[in-house]
Amino acid sequence: xxxxxxxxxxxxxxxxxRSDNPPGDERRIAEVVCAxxxxxxxxxxxxxxxxxxxxxxxxxxxxxxxxxxxCLCGHLDTKPPGEGWSLxxxxxxxxxxxxxxxxxxxxxxxxxAMIEAAAELAARPPARGRLSLLLVADEERGGLHGARxxxxxxxxxxxxxxxxxxxxxxxDWDQLHLVSRGIANLSIRVLGxxxxxxxxxRIGLISATQEAARLLLAFRRFRPRAPRRAWPGWRVTxxxxxxxxxxxxxxxxxxxxxxxxxxxxxxxxxxAAFDRDLADFLARxxxxxxxxxxxxxxxxxxxxxLPPTEIAAGHPLVRCLESALAEVVGRRxxxxxxxxxxxxxxxxxxxxxxxxxxxxxxLLPRAHAPDERVSVAALEQAAAVYARTxxxxxxxxxx
Numbered sequence: 301x302x303x304x305x306x307x308x309x310x311x312x313x314x315x316x317x318r319s320d321n322p323p324g325d326e327r328r329i330a331e332v333v334c335a336x337x338x339x340x341x342x343x344x345x346x347x348x349x350x351x352x353x354x355x356x357x358x359x360x361x362x363x364x365x366x367x368x369x370x371c372l373c374g375h376l377d378t379k380p381p382g383e384g385w386s387l388x389x390x391x392x393x394x395x396x397x398x399x400x401x402x403x404x405x406x407x408x409x410x411x412x413a414m415i416e417a418a419a420e421l422a423a424r425p426p427a428r429g430r431l432s433l434l435l436v437a438d439e440e441r442g443g444l445h446g447a448r449x450x451x452x453x454x455x456x457x458x459x460x461x462x463x464x465x466x467x468x469x470x471x472d473w474d475q476l477h478l479v480s481r482g483i484a485n486l487s488i489r490v491l492g493x494x495x496x497x498x499x500x501x502r503i504g505l506i507s508a509t510q511e512a513a514r515l516l517l518a519f520r521r522f523r524p525r526a527p528r529r530a531w532p533g534w535r536v537t538x539x540x541x542x543x544x545x546x547x548x549x550x551x552x553x554x555x556x557x558x559x560x561x562x563x564x565x566x567x568x569x570x571x572a573a574f575d576r577d578l579a580d581f582l583a584r585x586x587x588x589x590x591x592x593x594x595x596x597x598x599x600x601x602x603x604x605x606l607p608p609t610e611i612a613a614g615h616p617l618v619r620c621l622e623s624a625l626a627e628v629v630g631r632r633x634x635x636x637x638x639x640x641x642x643x644x645x646x647x648x649x650x651x652x653x654x655x656x657x658x659x660x661x662x663l664l665p666r667a668h669a670p671d672e673r674v675s676v677a678a679l680e681q682a683a684a685v686y687a688r689t690x691x692x693x694x695x696x697x698x699x
């Protein structure tokens with residue numbers, strides 16, 4: 301059982317263990333997690349890492365033969381705090397029922413709730429089944445040292461996985477996310493004619509930045525195809541110009557410019573089909589503008605293409621979670637699409653394990669934002685929801 305005063309006290313300890321990514325070093329928070337597991341008499345975790353400073357922790361409880369294997373998964377890293385905080389992001393505080401601090405919502409609060417749920421099941425074990433805690437590095441930068449590293453090496457085994465990303469949009473537990481959207485990150489390099497700016501109109505020098513600006517605005521009409529799905533109101537999201545570079549100085553017509561494009565994809569889309577749609581779009585732009593010289597470069601892996609995923613609405617884990625939410629929170633949230641991308645891209649998209657992408661306390665709009673916070677009530681509910689979900693699923697229940 302817990303010896304630290306509960307889920308809020310543990311979440312505070314995790315917040316105090318800085319794990320910004322970048323630069324990316326989860327060793328300190330991993331030490332806090334290991335200590336918390338030992339305090340609760342939970343199994344010592346295996347450390348799975350390609351680099352010492354990027355540890356992934358895996359702790360497994362065996363309840364008895366038969367049943368199913370559930371993995372509760374959370375990430376240990378956070379985004380950097382950024383600007384605009386009114387409080388010290390690394391000194392967690394509870395104010396008006398909200399726990400403030402870097403990672404409170406995304407997702408150290410959920411990690412604390414998972415550990416407390418595991419402690420409850422260890423104290424009162426189900427009759428059968430297995431429960432794993434998988435706490436990974438590097439989620440905030442694409443999972444190269446975390447979930448992707450584990451999936452590529454076959455180091456994750458489970459019948460299903462539940463990720464504790466903040467699932468609320470307007471209120472805690474107001475959505476049950478079955479879909480994790482994918483990502484395509486790419487840059488467009490546009491070429492021009494570098495030369496003396498005083499001669500641009502005389503000899504017809506083409507400005508790369510001006511051509512890039514025209515193409516960037518045209519990208520607002522880029523609509524890569526997605527299969528028709530039963531998710532009304534959702535389409536592929538295209539954000540051109542999330543980063544823009546170009547030009548040399550006054551007096552110089554720019555010879556090159558570059559802008560980045562962030563695309564959020566939907567289930568059923570493939571990299572090959574996306575590449576074809578992108579090539580067709582650029583071909584049409586070149587037909588309309590004979591001066592356009594543009595090249596595509598995807599970001600280095602793993603940020604080039606993170607696959608979208610979807611867990612079946614009738615999957616036993618979905619039903620078990622719905623029943624637990626009905627008991628603890630008092631309602632069954634509507635099934636929905638998670639707007640962002642999660643480690644489900646690797647755990648389901650690569651490892652092939654059915655994964656709920658975002659079933660955690662907190663509101664997504666508070667993630668990556670100043671004064672990040674999570675409701676204390678939602679943290680306490682999360683520990684109970686995870687414990688009940690695991691008990692049902694591991695013993696073979698359907699909700």
